[in-house]
Amino acid sequence: MKAFYKIVLLSFLVGITSCVSKAHKDKAQILIVDGFSNHDWKKTTQIIQRLLKIEADIELTVATVPAMDHPNWGSWKPQFKQFDVVIQNTNDINNGSKWPLAAKKSFEKYMYEGGAMVVFYSANNAFPNWQEYNKMIGLGWRNKNFGKAVMIHDDHVHYVSQGEGENTGHGKRRNVLVHKLTSHPINSSYPDTWRAADLEVYRYARGPAENLSVLSYGKDEKTGKDFTIDWLVKYGEGASLQFNLWALLAWS
Template sequence: MKIILFFCDKIYNKHDMKSKEYLLTVFYALLVLTFWSVPVSAKPIQVLLLSGANNHDWRSTTPCLERLCEHYPDIRVTVTNCPDTLNTEMLKGKDVIVSNWNTFSENTFMWSKESWQALEQFVRNGGGFVTVHAGSCSNYDWDFFLQLTGGRWGKDTHHGAIEDFEVKVAKEHPITKGITSFQFRDELWESVEWSKGVEVLCTARASSGVDEPVAVAKQMDRGRSFFLVLGHDAEIMQQPMFEKLLIRGIRWTAGKKIK
């Protein structure tokens, strides 16, 4: 801008009135172009984090998830400890819901029909839904919830002790782009109850020899969902690849470009 002003001043003082008017027009045009070329900060992704109950230690994992998201200026998190009161008003202005909440195995605190309708409408209209570990283990009497999360702990699901295993990328996808196989320490869920239509993004080989999905994605009308099965506790969540997959999952379900 200083360079533009310098040259305009030099040229302006050497020309007649008509030429000066022309130069002023050029100057203002350049000024407008310069203004519009300044990058405008994108609107942050507004995340509603469901918490307040879980058969895992949500009192440590929820703050951990918040901290991971706070590393990124394009993500803003609001936490609710009463997701069973979810309604249309709570979802206004939100882009993505992240579930770290369940009522397993009692399946108490049932959601009302109003909450069901609000969530389904949110997703079908373009909202994102991200499930972390056991965050899908609720609403067992609501078929849409299983379709949304993509999977949950079923009657045959089980896991062994926390151990090291290799995670392999099963499919090229915006969430996994550029990621190669990596080592991870966690419990590995086996025989998960999956819904139809999920895209398996990452797998890990179980002791049975079966490649078990540990990250899946799904398109839901105009909305998107991502289920990250990894993440048993806060210590496990602090592994770099958990953070990368989580943040990419949030961005993808929000319809944003993966950085």
């Protein structure tokens, strides 16, 4: 099972880099941003590192956001432009932490000019007041008055208007039958359907939902409706991918 998730994560990274323009390098430069979350961000980063560190064509760097009372917090600003992909592993729910303004503006420029971001699990919940981040992720963990939601019906995308439906939520983790909706380099080798272990299906994820392509979907037990599992968002010349693979976090 670990080998499978490694293949999935690698295919997502390869696919997301195919969406953007980048200079030829011997190794793909991957940056993991962490430092705060409502989940165990240290463990998550360690697992991603374990999955990817033995790949000869990938070089990993970690940039940890300092605590906001640390003297270096205000000057924290990674050189995003040096990286092909940023794996976003921070979430400000219930902790009040955030990125410094200069780092946020630098990241917006990086993404708009052709960068790539993998929104790793709970990073989708983060920064509801960061307008450009909402555009980057397309859909996030928000209340029903925040924006549109996306459902799938008969293999077609349907939009739920702001204020309709429910706040974002999910049921218990379970084995979910995932359906591929859109073929893309990220998932081109996947079957049309597969059983994903220990997955949460987000119902009524909300946001601008602009320039968004749904890659896969699955059924929410509470409503019996099909919602997005993974989706890709174009942002300027760049792209971001929601990567919702909770089972990674279950590893010791």
